Amino acid sequence: MSYEELVIIAADKTVDARGTACPGPLLEAKKAMGTIASGEVIEILSADEGTKKDIPKWANKKGHEYLGTVEESGYFKIYLQKG
Amino acid sequence: MTMALFSGSIDKLTGAGVILSGAAADDMDVDVYVLLMGARAFIKGNENNINSLSEYPELKDEFIKSAKTLNVPSWIEFFEMAKELTNVKIHICSLAGKMWGAEKMEDFIDLTDDLCGIGEYITSAQEADVHLFI
Numbered sequence: 001m002s003y004e005e006l007v008i009i010a011a012d013k014t015v016d017a018r019g020t021a022c023p024g025p026l027l028e029a030k031k032a033m034g035t036i037a038s039g040e041v042i043e044i045l046s047a048d049e050g051t052k053k054d055i056p057k058w059a060n061k062k063g064h065e066y067l068g069t070v071e072e073s074g075y076f077k078i079y080l081q082k083g
Numbered sequence: 084m085t086m087a088l089f090s091g092s093i094d095k096l097t098g099a100g101v102i103l104s105g106a107a108a109d110d111m112d113v114d115v116y117v118l119l120m121g122a123r124a125f126i127k128g129n130e131n132n133i134n135s136l137s138e139y140p141e142l143k144d145e146f147i148k149s150a151k152t153l154n155v156p157s158w159i160e161f162f163e164m165a166k167e168l169t170n171v172k173i174h175i176c177s178l179a180g181k182m183w184g185a186e187k188m189e190d191f192i193d194l195t196d197d198l199c200g201i202g203e204y205i206t207s208a209q210e211a212d213v214h215l216f217i
Contacts (some may be wrong), residue, residue, distance in 0.1 A: 021153040023104040027164060030108045058108060 011043035085211035091120030092137035100161025107168035116204040122179035
């Protein structure tokens, strides 16, 4: 998904995990996935560098689609679509 | 995954908790075998009073301060989260418990699933695809 598409995406759920270090954002992502339906999109806010690689890998392994990451000032937003 | 948790030190208990959380996010079944020093940490009343570091004891204050600043959950919170998310079973070595005066299930914190002998751990380690000794 292109940057232009990512920045206008309307997530079905947003999880703000900026207050947690690894593995907090991953666990928040996992919990949030359990609450949405297949095809819906979650947005995870994180400031933890490790998460940036961790969550896309985890998502692919679990059959979800990693849509992309948008950098913000001091944090980033990761978009996943539930498989 | 099978984990032998021998250590009862805050650094290793925290590390074990982080690994368990990762395994939980991955939906892995985990059997934790709590051995000698670990068993002491699982005795009721001890779980929140663990403050020794297994290595580099001089770094204790820095460890505790950093963990607080980074909002790192306590080791027990990691274990609780992992249990909520996936099938984590906590088995405590019966001999280890006795070494610290704890012989019955009710002597241990509620996360405990059962007391066991070493044979069960060996069998579990033989069958596991991932085996850690902490």
